[in-house]
Amino acid sequence: MVQEMRKTTPNLAYIDDAMNATYALRRQEIVEEEPPVAEMRVRWPALFTERQIIKEFTRLMSMDINKFYEGLDSHLHKLLQLFRLKRFEEVQEMTSLMESLDKDASNQRKRAAALQGLPWYVKENPSTLMKRCEPTDPGEDVIKGMMIGILLVVEDVKEPLPVSYNDVAIVIEEKIVMRHLGDVPNAFVNLMGLLYMLNLDYPKDTKYTFEVIQRLFMGIGLRCALPESTL
Structure with missing residues (x-):
């Protein structure tokens, strides 16, 4: 092989x-x-x-991993509504995400917004889970210390929902293990697959984010309750 x-x-x-x-x-x-x-x-x-x-x-x-999309789509509308609640107005990252989505609310952009906003919603910081860099940035420096996450190579690192990506890669143990994944939702699907198949623990900094994806979107395990709110 x-x-x-x-x-x-x-x-x-x-x-x-x-x-x-x-x-x-x-x-x-x-x-x-x-x-x-x-x-x-x-x-x-x-x-x-x-x-x-x-x-x-x-x-x-014994299940299709692409059911992830079905689960995500079934909660998209409610999630995005929750992201717009007044208590999140002080979270600049969430505000920027919603403002970018308002420019083009296609379903794929809604998916990306939901996944990128989820860590903030469950009161976790996604800075160690998703990193952005420009094509000219030295990749080794960007992923240093990144044990499990997604690397987004974009022309403008300040745009939370870019029209296109130069590259979307999965990083595990400070190494790029998959690349050219196209977009954020596809990267999350493949990252979840790798975590299960390689028997890896969820990152401590974003444990609740992954548990929501596992239980709410993929239907694996008991449905969880989110901090201070319910989906």
Whole structure:
């Protein structure tokens, strides 16, 4: 599989069959040995692709990870309403997010706004979860100290909801493990998949954010109560 993944155009059917056949071995390795993520990328490179994240998550959880979008969309309207409450007017990041959304309220931008505003809503600071940089910024410096998060490469770091991204990447253990993910919602879907598949704990600084995503959007575990409010 490692050799096949090095090809410009890997045989996806072969990779699918091989990943399915080695699932038990991979789970044993992850759970018992807890290898560094960098080592897992070398041994199981296919695992860090969108195609295999969907398949591996289904093997692990017996559900389609893309149900994330259905759960998110079902709560979009209420979430964005809550973000506009008076008590959040003093949170400049939330105000900027809502002002940017008002310029173009497409569904994809609503999704991005909901996910970016969620940490502020549950009283967490997303500065360690989502970082922005310009294309000319040295990436190594930006992701230094970033154990789990999403890196957004944009032309204007002050715009919370840019029209397009130069790159959207997932960072784990100070290394970019996936890139070219297109947008914020897709990055969150794949990040959740990796956290489950690699048996990683949620970051302490944004624990409630991930628990809301897990329980409210993905329907995994009991429905949680948010601090000081209810969805």
